[in-house]
Structure formats: C-alpha cells, structure tokens
Amino acid sequence: MGLPDRCSIRGYRAIILLGFVSLMGDIVYEGARGLIPSFLKYLGASASITGLSTGLGDSMGLGLRLLSGLIADATGRYWSLTFTGYGLIVSIPLLSVAWSWPIAVTLSIVERVGKALRTPSRDTIISMVSKDVGAGKAFGIHEFLDQVGAVAGPLIVAIVMLYTGGIYECAFAVLTIPYIALIVTLSYTYKSIGPVESTRKAGSKSFRFPNLSMKFWLYSSAVLANTLGLIPASLILYKASDIFVDEWIIPLIYLAIQAIDAPSAILSGIFYDRIGLKILYIPMLASAIPSILVFTEGAWSIMIASIIYGVVYGMQESIYRAAIATITPMECRGTGYGVFNTLYGAGFLASGVVYGFMLDYGIPLPIVLAYTLSLQTVAMILLSYSIGRSSKGLS
Numbered sequence: 001m002g003l004p005d006r007c008s009i010r011g012y013r014a015i016i017l018l019g020f021v022s023l024m025g026d027i028v029y030e031g032a033r034g035l036i037p038s039f040l041k042y043l044g045a046s047a048s049i050t051g052l053s054t055g056l057g058d059s060m061g062l063g064l065r066l067l068s069g070l071i072a073d074a075t076g077r078y079w080s081l082t083f084t085g086y087g088l089i090v091s092i093p094l095l096s097v098a099w100s101w102p103i104a105v106t107l108s109i110v111e112r113v114g115k116a117l118r119t120p121s122r123d124t125i126i127s128m129v130s131k132d133v134g135a136g137k138a139f140g141i142h143e144f145l146d147q148v149g150a151v152a153g154p155l156i157v158a159i160v161m162l163y164t165g166g167i168y169e170c171a172f173a174v175l176t177i178p179y180i181a182l183i184v185t186l187s188y189t190y191k192s193i194g195p196v197e198s199t200r201k202a203g204s205k206s207f208r209f210p211n212l213s214m215k216f217w218l219y220s221s222a223v224l225a226n227t228l229g230l231i232p233a234s235l236i237l238y239k240a241s242d243i244f245v246d247e248w249i250i251p252l253i254y255l256a257i258q259a260i261d262a263p264s265a266i267l268s269g270i271f272y273d274r275i276g277l278k279i280l281y282i283p284m285l286a287s288a289i290p291s292i293l294v295f296t297e298g299a300w301s302i303m304i305a306s307i308i309y310g311v312v313y314g315m316q317e318s319i320y321r322a323a324i325a326t327i328t329p330m331e332c333r334g335t336g337y338g339v340f341n342t343l344y345g346a347g348f349l350a351s352g353v354v355y356g357f358m359l360d361y362g363i364p365l366p367i368v369l370a371y372t373l374s375l376q377t378v379a380m381i382l383l384s385y386s387i388g389r390s391s392k393g394l395s
Helices: 006-033 036-042 047-063 065-075 078-091 093-097 101-129 135-163 168-174 176-193 214-228 233-243 249-286 288-293 299-327 330-360 365-392
Strands: none
Touching: 006 078, 006 101, 006 135, 006 176, 006 249, 036 047, 036 101, 036 233, 047 065, 047 101, 047 233, 047 330, 065 078, 065 101, 065 330, 078 093, 078 101, 078 176, 093 101, 093 168, 101 135, 101 330, 135 168, 135 249, 135 299, 168 176, 214 249, 214 299, 214 330, 214 365, 233 249, 233 299, 233 330, 249 288, 249 299, 249 365, 288 299, 288 365, 299 330, 330 365
16 A cells, blocks of 8 residues: 555545544534533523533534625635634533523523634635545544544543532633634634635626435435434433433533544544445434434433433534535535535534423324434435435436
8 A cells, every 4th residue: 555645645645634633623612512401401491402502502603604605616715714613612600690591591592603603714714625535534534523522521521520519610711721722723724724825716606596406406405304313312312311310421422422423423524425325324324213212201311311312413423514525516515514404403403402392292202213213214215315316416
C-alpha cells in the first residue's frame, strides 16, 4: 500500500482540525443537552413541553439551515457563518442563570439557531477539503471527533452534578471553560486552512433556488419519514428521570448514547464509501426499536433504547450527510444541505410533539408500535426508490 500523497495529507489535516473544533463545541452543548430535559422537568415543564421545546429547537436548528445554506452559497462567506454559529454557543453557559423553563427553552433554542448558521457552511468546507480523502471517511472522521466531545461533555456535567449534590447552575457554569477553548481552536483552524472559494460561478449574485434532483427529494423524504418515527433523545432522558432518582445518572445515559454514536459514525462512514446508499436501510430499520422500548417499563429498557439510539444517531450524523455530498452538485451543495436539514428538523419537531403527547397521556404500546413501524416502512420504501433512480442514472 502506497503512502498518502501531499493533497490527501492536507485534506486529513483540515478534516481533523475541523473535527477538533466540533469536539470543543460538543463538550459545551452536548454536555448541556444531556441535562436540559431533567432541568426543564426540575423547572416545572411536562413531557409534552419538553418534547415540543426540544423538538422546536432541533427543528429551527435544522430548518434554518436552508436559509443559511442559500446565503453561504450566494455570498461564499462560509467562515463568517461558521464563526457566528459557534459564537452563539455562549447561550449554554448562560443557562446557569435561567430561573424558569421559558428562559431555559429560549437559551437552548438560541444555541440551535447558532447550529443552523454554522452547519451548512462547515459541512461545505469539509466537503471541499476532503475531495482527496472521500466523503464517507471525511464525515465519519469528523463525526468521530465530534462525538469524543459529545462523550466528554456529559461526563463533565455528570461529575459536577455528583460532587455538587445536583446543582444545575454549577454544571452549566463550568461549560464556560470549554466554550473559551472552542473560540481559540476555531480561530487557529481558520488561520491554518485559510479562506475557501465560493461554489458560485463568477458573476452570480442571485439567491435563485437551484434545481435539485428527484433522487435528492426521494432520499430527503425517506429521512423525514425515518425521523418522524424516531423518538428524540430528550424524551428518552425525560423518561429516564422518572426511573432514576439521582440527577447525575441522566447525563451518564446521554454519555452512553454519545459513546455508541462515535464508533457507529466512523464505521458506517467507511462502509458507506464501499457500498453506498444501501447501508441506510440499517438505521431506518433499527429506529423503531428505541421508540418502542421507551414505552415499556424498567431501567433495562431505557438503557437498551439508549444504546440502539446511539447506533442510529451516529449513522444519521455521518452517512446521512455524506449521501448529500454524493447526490448533490458542488454548486448547490450548501442549499442541498439546507433543504435536507429542514426536512430532518421537521421530523424532529413532529416526533417530539407526538412522542411527548404519548408519554404524558399513557398511549398504549400497540398504538406506539403501529406508528413507528409504519413510518419506518415508508422511509425504506422511499429510500428504495431513491436507490433505484440512482442505479438507473435518472435525475
């Protein structure tokens, strides 16, 4: 096996730097996300409010990527949007002074808006610097490093909660330290990689919506149906807070999700580069399992649901994004990521509302079973049509 050439070495270096930026960001916001559901419950929010608010945050964080993707492609200001988006993570340490659930919800949504601003631009930068590496490996490596931070964040929060006797304000305040490290790391990464070229053709200043292929729409619709039938992690944690008395255990459950997410992301990225879109049947089929287990009683059901959710989410975060790089032309890739994430976010919003309602009102397990299985079946049918069009070379 030959040594990697200079271009691929530069590509790997850029991917790793961007991964470390996400690592620092995840320490902050994923650490908080492991605690926010029980924090909202502590402040008096119901499961429906928690599901709606976290779903709304995820929906805005994903849906606004359409606008930020269009702006990124039209202006070429990928780094400016990336810096702004990461800067808004400051709202997470500010949760330490939130005295009511509406304030906590607002701050958590501000962070999601920041994620919407940065993600299409950051993903486009990754796709540009990874052309000599491979999209699956690039997004898999990035997600792996991202998840290292996502594991470290909940662990830090759990330790603080354990040693302070469950004081939420202290746990959020500690996250100020990694936030400062994030800004420093991002600045160094920009200086190391430098500006990237706009994907717009010279002279084009229009915000015209590009013509995305039917294959793209079928694939994105499959992901929408998949997400509609997948219970959000926030509600897994909310249900866990009913079962486990000690508050510090809840972020450890979220840590378990992230610990499984990381290897799932990088392994699925490697297999995606080998077999393509067909690997997406696995997370769509597995998505039904945690959605059902949460509605059964017992600590083991929560733990198994968390582990399988981690596998599914790791695959979503790596190969779902890599597929967009495969099926979308470079000149409209920022917009492609924006549209895809809008539908992805809509699924999270609806699933948060539906599953929150089901938990609050004790909906019988057979109805939950029918709901999630029917949606995952629709998702796999739409995916099969997308793969069929790809194999026939249709647009």
